[in-house]
Amino acid sequence: MLEGNEVTATDTEYAIVARGVHKFYGTTEALAGLDLQVKGNSIFTLLGPNGAGKTTFLKTILGLVHFQRGDIRIFGKLTSELESRAQVGYLPERFYFYPYYTVLDTIAFFMALNGVQKKNNSEMIEKTLEMVGMSTLSKRRLSTLSKGQLQRVGVASLLVGQKKLLLLDEPFSGLDPLGTKDFKDLILKLKATEGKTIFINSHGLSEMEKIADDFAIIDKGKCLAMNSMKSLLPGVTLEDFFTNIIRGKN
Amino acid sequence: MQFTVQPSVLYALYTNTIKKEIRSKTLLFVFLLNIGLIFVVNSGIDLIIKSVEEQNLMNLSSQKAVVFYFLINIWCTVLSIIFGVDCIKSDLESGVASVLMAQPLRRWWYLLMRILGAGTIVFGHYLVSILLAGLIFYISDGTNQLTVQIIWALFATLLLNIAVITLSALISLSLNKLVAFILAMVVCTIISVANQAFATDDLLYHIKNLGLAKSIGLLAHYLFPRIGLWSSYAGNLVTGKTAVINYAWELPHYGITLIGLFILLSFLFSRKEL
Known part of the structure; x- marks a missing residue:
């Protein structure tokens, strides 16, 4: 075979x-x-x-x-x-993060956790959200997103950590x-x-x-x-x- | 990337804890209750002032903040236990803990910031309540009710809160929230009772005629932060009684036992599979 x-x-x-x-x-x-x-x-x-x-x-x-x-x-x-x-970045089967966080808050939080410098924050976030196709939803709260969109936020949180x-x-x-x-x-x-x-x-x-x-x-x-x-x-x-x-x- | 303690990472975890806990419905409920209490204390004391002061029994007009402090202090420990149990357990239950611990973080960074964040929320809640009470009492009868003693008492309460939150977080690691809450209440009560019972006499005196209850009491008194002692110290400060505490002994004891609790919490959490 x-x-x-x-x-x-x-x-x-x-x-x-x-x-x-x-x-x-x-x-x-x-x-x-x-x-x-x-x-x-x-x-x-x-x-x-x-x-x-x-x-x-x-x-x-x-x-x-x-x-x-x-x-x-x-x-x-x-x-x-x-x-x-x-x-290493990890995306669980069901990405869960605090539902009251917006997409932007979430990405910024994971950036901070990974010690990414603030100098190019907004540029990097913008680029990442565009990459995962979430640019238009950046101000939405996680509680309002579908499972697929949440997975994309999860991937974005990995990317900003430069994994x-x-x-x-x-x-x-x-x-x-x-x-x-x-x-x-x-x-x-x-x-x-x-x-x-x-x-x-x-x-x-x-x-x-x-x-x-x-x-x-x-x-x-x-x-x-x-x-x-x-x-x-x-x-x-x-x-x-x-x-x-x-x-x-x- | 360096893996020494990074202030920006700790700050991110700390603010995350604040954002998470400030949405607690319990906090909102207790805060609303406190506002109600402020008005009850204000009008209640005004009402009895007439009958009591006319007979020159005691001067209550400057005691509103003291009465209020005592009333909110009743659930001070309860609120700390609720936040202590919730601050880590909710992350474990929701799966957030595994997402966070998959990041390049030491687990103890996470625990420390969760405890400090929860402590800040509880302390902030009391501070806001006391300031609001002081303001309303001032508007009501023009007297300044906020004394330096009350502010010092709040700091003593902060020490108490941090210890209770750490202890509750430890208890919550392997129990469900309700059981952890009840057990934490029981443990805190035992420690407080032991602190009152063994506060004055020395260890050698107590070691004589050791029974089971006395042994448990002594262990609680010496191995845990003395929450009962700090609570009564704060109470004495507020009421103007002689607030005596041996700082040279009690502060190091508090520090060492709190660090001991935290090390135990960190050890158990590091062995936890997420």
Whole structure:
């Protein structure tokens, strides 16, 4: 079902390198020695059934969840170092921030949290809002925005923090078809024009097949496959490949 | 980017806390209640002044602010507990905490600014209430009711508030809001009672004949900020009674126990998975 080589570009800059990551919740092993590499300036998708450990892995990258063994490096820096987090932005499945904040307030707040200097604030905010298509809604309160618009605010809050790696957890969940298409376009634009690395946890196989460069499939905390999207043989969809891997037919 | 403490980041977190907590409906409710109280105290004391002062029993005309201070002080601790429980718990429940902690922040920066922000709100609320009361009393009978003692008492209350907020935030980490509120009330009551009971005699005297209740009381008295002591100190200042406090002992004790509480809170929060 595959052609070409697995993702092993040792000489390129990796955005994420995870080695032997173990995470236990009591006696349950959520991550069972997970190994993963994500190339810089790429769109990478982590696929897996519910409970596979996708969100746990994503949160370990951010230090929101502690792991017991192994190590994770972000652009060469261990995740235990606070500096690593300056490079990483996180968009949860449902971006929530205080509903009484306006879009502008929210962006300005995240800028401040990331220690971005005030000198070019308005210019940067303007540019970012234009990038995510929220220029006309900048004075609206978050409580009045749709889910898709909130996701865009979430992305804008990552961009003003000048993050190189964006971690998106189920970004298409709950979006209507138009919202999904717009968000896919935004992700592609971020990679192409801003040079971002985008790591996506997703169940949306068909969406991911269209936009991702590389993918990994995990189940029960273990990586079962990690490949380039181009390596799928003609006629074999990501869905076919995923199904076969998970059901152990491959 | 440097990862030493950055004042601009702390300021952003602090103002965020103010913006978040100032919308509290509880705050609005208590503030409206205070305004009502100002008028009740004003007209109530005016009413009884005639009967009491005519008999030369006592001079109440200059005591309106004192009476008002005592009335609002009744729920001072309650308001601090509400904000203490809410300041971190609401972020944990809504998912904002994980978005914030995904930023390049030390977790203790976040906790410190949440506590200081909540403390500012509670303190600001009392300050505004007292000033408003002073103004209304002045307009009503032309006397200045705001004494220096009341202002000092407010600062003592600020120390009390910060300690109660820190303690409540600690308790709220692994409990739901209602249970945390009730438990924080119980703990604060135990500490206050212990502070009153053990304030005068020395430790060696108390260690004799140790029972369970006495042991709990002594632990509460020595290991936690003395909220009961600071509360009664503030009360004594306001009423003009002799307000005696051993600053050389009590201020360091307050500082050390508060820092201890904060370190424990930071440790537990750093282990929390978001």
